[in-house]
Amino acid sequence: MGRRAAPESVVEPEVKADNDKTNGDVTGEPRGQLTAAQRVTVSTSAETVVDPFALEAKFFTEMRVLNRDVRIVLEGVDKFSNLIGSVYYPDGESAKDLALELVENGFAKYVEWSANMMEEEAKRRLKTAELQAKKSKLKLWTNYVPPPTNSKAIHDQNFTGKVVEVVSGDCIIVADDSIPYGSPLAERRVNLSSIRCPKIGNPRRDEKPAPYAREAKEFLRTRLIGRQVNVQMEYSRNVGPANGSAVPAGAPEARTMDFGSVFLLSTSKAEGGDAPSVVASAGSQETGVNVAELIVGRGFGTVVRHCDFEERSNYYDALLAAESRAISGRKGIHSAKDPPVMHITDLTTTSAKKAKDFLPFLHRSRKVPAVVEYVLSGHRFKLLIPKETCSIAFSLSGVRCPGRDEPYSNEAIALMRRKIMQRDVEIEVETVDRIGNFLGSLWVSKTNVAVTLLEAGLAKLQTSFGSDRIPDFHLLEKAEQSAKKEKLKIWENYVEGEEVSNGTTVGKKQQEALKITVTEILGGGKFYVQPIGDSSLASLEKQLANLNLQETPLIGAFNPKKGDTVLCLFGADKAWYRAMIVNGPKGPVESPNDIFEVFYIDYGNQEAVQYSQLRPLDPSISHSPGLAQLCTLAYVKIPNLEEDFGQESAEYLSELTLSSGKVFTAKVEEKDTSSGKVKGQGTGAVFAVTLVAEESDISVNAAMLQEGLARLEKRNRRDRRERQLALDNLETFQEEARTSRRGMWQYGDIQSDDEDTAPARKPGGRK
Secondary structure (H helix, E strand, O other): OOOOOOOOOOHHHHHHHHHHHHHOOOOOOOOOOOOHHHHHHHHHOOOOOOOOOHHHHHHHHHHHHOOOOOEEEEEEEOOOOOEEEEEEEEEOOEEEEHHHHHHHOOOOOOOHHHHOOOOHHHHHHHHHHHHHHHHHOOHHHOOOOOOOOOEEEOOOOOEEEEEEEEEEOOEEEEEEOOOOOOOOOOEEEEEEOOEEOOOOOOHHHOOOOOOOHHHHHHHHHHHHOOOEEEEEEEEEEEEOOOOOOEOOOOOOOOEEEEEEEEEEOOOOOOOHHHOOOEEEOOOOOEEEEEHHHHHHHOOOOEEOOOOOOOOOOOOHHHHHHHHHHHHHOOOHHHOOOOOOOOOOEEOOOOOHHHHHHHHHHHOOOOOEEEEEEEEOOOOEEEEEEOOOOEEEEEEEOOEEOOOOOOOOHHHHHHHHHHHHOOOEEEEEEEEEOOOOOEEEEEEEOOEEHHHHHHHOOOOEEOOOOOOOOOOOHHHHHHHHHHHHHHOOHHHOOOOEEEEEOOOOEEEEEEOOEEEEEEEEEOOOOEEEEEEOOOHHHHHHHHHHHHOOOOOOOOOOOOOOOOOOEEEEEOOOOOOEEEEEEEEOOOOOOOOOOOEEEEEEOOOOOEEEEEHHHEEOOOHHHOOOOOOOEEEEEOOEEOOOOOOOOHHHHHHHHHHHOOOOOOOEEEEEEEEEOOOOOOOOOOOOOEEEEEEEEOOOOOOHHHHHHHOOOOEEOOOOOOOOHHHHHHHHHHHHHHHHHHHHOOHHHOOOOOOOOOOOOOOOOOOOOOO
16 A cells, blocks of 8 residues: 555645735635636735835725625636626616726726727727827826827818718718819818728839729719718828828928718718718707728728827717627628739730720720710810720810910819719720820710710810810700800900901901910921010010029039020120020030030020029929920921022021011911920920911911922811812912912922822732
8 A cells, every 4th residue: 555645735835825924814714625716816926026006906896896796797708718807887867888987097907808809889988088188197107198190170171072082991072162263272182080091002112003993983973973972080190101101290291181071961872881970060950970090990990000199080989889890790901802803904004006006995885885084184084994994195185275384274174073073984986196195075964974074165176186076066066155145264355356367357356366476497397486475585585684693503513414404695685585405415514515406495595505604493483384385387388408499498587477576476377285205395285377477468387388488288078168268279379380480389299298198009910
């Protein structure tokens, strides 16, 4: 038999000693065996250091629950099988939550993991109580220092407006109803407070949309575009430009994002059981459906977990509840399914050939559904064709709006943004131009957009390519005539006057006529003009005269490059003018005598100058565009300088215009917006004009034909009536030069050049 085990005598003295030390009440009676929890307590009691406010917290709890009846609500069990719950003690007719009381008085901290077992409302009360204790610096929070934050509350900036654009699932642009239409401040970017949606990406940086980013954006587009909303601005935050990370206020390259809650005033689209409740304002007036709650509830966004003292949405709890519903329902980004994939072919970044290859697909049906992705100008847009999964650049045929930096350009863009931006539209494609833009007509809600632009006086009818293929052309003409009659926008200074033909006066017609002076003659019938009576020219000359530019800039401090606009000292009159660098030395400037070739953007002439004649452009005169306009004589062809009679033609044109010092009326017949670079002086529209000097019976166009230094352009059976009449009038002057053997006709009829010669027939016969 084995040896009898001795009783455990080691534990007993420790327990007695502990009892002696703690309570001072020692008895000789034997004690029972201790539990595991008691042994841990006994073994660590000698080494425990009492935390600050621990005794006060214990006394606080004992005074409320010790030896009293309480109600316990079990919330859950942790991984060690410990019960987690809430204790409620009676207080008069009501019961109070002990945990909430401890947190409110600064005796306890909010613990996220165990709080997640509680209901949302109980969690919110605990979190709010802790935040208030921190602000009041109670007990545990006596020395609490709030972490730095870059968010700042926004007060009293609520407004009502119409949604113009959905940038992403958590950002929209709203046109404020209280700001006048067309003002640059009318459109306000609003980021939805306290939520984050998948990033839409940036094609320019080769960033693809994150999963569900397109779906989140489309979800908002179909529900918000063109709808009235209430906006409650709540806070702003400084972020970095690259990745949106927070930066301290005032840091370089920081930008400010404004956050707010957006409420949809009416919900015509059924949202099913996921529709959030309608929020009412303090004055019991209905505010509408919270858009952020709507998108989070559909699983297209998550709620941002803010730091304690960060500003947040006033409806943060509702957002958390919506997110909880989306997670439990496995919706959107919370689902285990693979996200939908959609490949879009962007024809705006491809070659013109690929765009032309795509044209037959858009010709298969007369009208093609599309979505306007972006408004590039008043008449040019980027469209998404869902059926063909491609994006195209689309221009309205038959109308042209003011170009960039021209008067009413911004108003035309603002009108189109409000009318068609991100709307469902229908297009009818006619053709593709040489740079890959699709031309055609566009309807929104069965209304031709070109008619809207013309009626508002923000576009002009353009029929240089024929009107027979333009749908609703009679409506376009009627709309333009109405705008002219009321003198709207671009027609505000329009007057009815005599149409000066290329030969003689043939009748009266409304026309666009410019008073100009010729400032430079190029070859091939091209020349630069400058408008007369332009207030910007007088202001510019006054500003240039007041500049004090004496000292040559230090070499290395000012390095002008090709394409830069600078100030240049003109050699003839020793005055300063604005100029563009056309060419210069390779690498940095090494000497004041380095040669630069410059183009004077307000006059059109070009010369080579030294570095010492250049100065940086003053910001006060840099914003206005160049005043020199490139023109050519309409309906006539003038030989280039290197061709026969090219030099004589340029000299005679200079004699008629530049050397005469006369003021001319230029009737704009056509505008060629597809012209390329001319001598490096930049790009822009070339005006084909009929040029008539004051008190002159015939135009410069006719005079060039009369001297045999130009010839008529070819006729085309599709020419519009005005062009045919102009060519008929000019033909008289060309026939006079041919009969008299003047200029290029001195040896008889001129052989047609390559561009006028029809292709030779291939030899062959009938089978």
